[in-house]
Amino acid sequence: MVSIGIQIYILVMKIAGLDLSISSSGIVIEELDNNLDIVDVKCYGFTQRKKYSMDNIILYDTKDFSHKYARYLFVVQHILEWCKDVDYVAIEDYAYGASGSIGMVFDLAEFEGFVKLNLFNEGKAMRFYPINTIKKFFTGYGLSDKISMYQAFVKYKFTKPDISYLPIVDNGHGVATTSDIVDAYAICELLRQELRFKQKMDDLKACPKFLNEIFTKKTDKNPSSYMKMGFVKK
Numbered sequence: 001m002v003s004i005g006i007q008i009y010i011l012v013m014k015i016a017g018l019d020l021s022i023s024s025s026g027i028v029i030e031e032l033d034n035n036l037d038i039v040d041v042k043c044y045g046f047t048q049r050k051k052y053s054m055d056n057i058i059l060y061d062t063k064d065f066s067h068k069y070a071r072y073l074f075v076v077q078h079i080l081e082w083c084k085d086v087d088y089v090a091i092e093d094y095a096y097g098a099s100g101s102i103g104m105v106f107d108l109a110e111f112e113g114f115v116k117l118n119l120f121n122e123g124k125a126m127r128f129y130p131i132n133t134i135k136k137f138f139t140g141y142g143l144s145d146k147i148s149m150y151q152a153f154v155k156y157k158f159t160k161p162d163i164s165y166l167p168i169v170d171n172g173h174g175v176a177t178t179s180d181i182v183d184a185y186a187i188c189e190l191l192r193q194e195l196r197f198k199q200k201m202d203d204l205k206a207c208p209k210f211l212n213e214i215f216t217k218k219t220d221k222n223p224s225s226y227m228k229m230g231f232v233k234k
Contacts, residue, residue, distance in 0.1 A: 010034045015088040015195070017188025018079070019180050022068075022111050023048075025075060026180025027082055028161060028188045036196050043161035043184070044082050045177035046075065052166060057177060072111050076118055088231065089119055090191035092183065093128040125231035129190055133214055137193070138186035140210055146174030146182075153182045160185060190214075194226055 012034050019026040027044040044056045053059035058078055065071040083089060094109060119126060132142035139152045150169035153160065166178040174180075196202045197215060204215060204227070216225045 011039060012036075013087045014085055015188060015191050016083050016086045016090070017184040017186070017191060018083075018089060018091045018115070019183035019187060020091060020112050020115055021180065022071070022075070022108060024176040024180050025079065026177065026182070026184035027079060028181060028184040029082060029086060030188055030192060032192065036192060036199065036201055038159040038192075041159055041161050041185075043163065043181045044078070045180055046078075047177050052177060054165070057166075068107065072114055075111075076115055079115060080118055080122065083119065083124065084122075086124060088127070088191060088195070089124045090127045090129060090187045091116065092134060092187060093130050120232065120234055123234050125233045127191055127194070127226075127231055129187060134183065134186050134190055136210055137190045137214055140208075145172035146179045147172055149174075149182050149186065150179065153185060156189075158189070197227060 010033060011031055013032050013036075015030050015032065017028045017030075024046050029042050029044075030038050031040040033039050042056065044058075046058050046060060047053055048060060048062070050059055060074065062071065065074065091112075094112065116126065135144040135149065136142040138144075138156075139148050141148070144152075146169050153163075161181065163178055163181055166181070167175050169175045169178050169182070193202070193211075194215065197204050204212060215227050218225055222229065
């Protein structure tokens, strides 16, 4: 009699990556097994173009909102619903050199703070990654443009969300909603990699130099490396 071994995987956690913007936030949620491998992955976003709207891509019109705070609430309520069962959330940190008018920069900071405060209040363990760190992790280069991020997504070998119904990214500034989901996936995968290192499922010392730089680097803002830094949690 031949004995067939069956490896049983137990779902142990859900993690999320959020690429936040007022007009087109991207959200990716991964379900992980006991090896922190991806069992399932889902993506969510927003669009102002009806042809791209689906159950997971929410159609909206800016004219529907009486005030910017009504729009913030609309977006945040969806994000909180999508992330309600998530254990860890990673978010792109503030881009301190962001372009645009002062008003736009303050609006974005206000919106992001609103999202973070609500997730914090929901008891989510949060991590904030600088944009250059996310790009370096996903492409190997911290100044990559949106085309490079999209190309890295297409070539990425791990389980990823299906975005074939969304437009391709053909310019360096990105294409909503595609680029938002690509960035959110990169953020989510960066978080998963951090968790794998911390649970000793991957050996950081044996990884490429750029990964060592990401996870062991100290900065004025983060005097402790990610490997030693705790998560932001209530």
